[in-house]
Amino acid sequence: MITIYYPPDNHLIPTWQDRLNRLAFKYELIREDSATEPCLVDGEEHAEGISAIEAHLESLEQFVKDWYDSRCDRYDFDPDAPGYGFTRI
16 A cells, blocks of 8 residues: 655645546555655655655556556467567557
8 A cells, every 4th residue: 555644735645646546556645744745655665755756656657557558458369470479459
């Protein structure tokens, strides 16, 4: 599960929430009044600060994009095709 701890004045929370909703990952947003900058925890990975969180979210978005681009239903088996016989539909 992804957890973002954030200070009260962080204006990016709605944007991050929207991105996480589109990714369909389980997440939690926790407001910490004593925090000075946001921190993301994703399993054993930690990202501190806006730019690090943005980079982490971008990598997750790329992961999801690659996952859906690699669907098996996008390929057809052709035993005469070069390589392993799979051709892109």
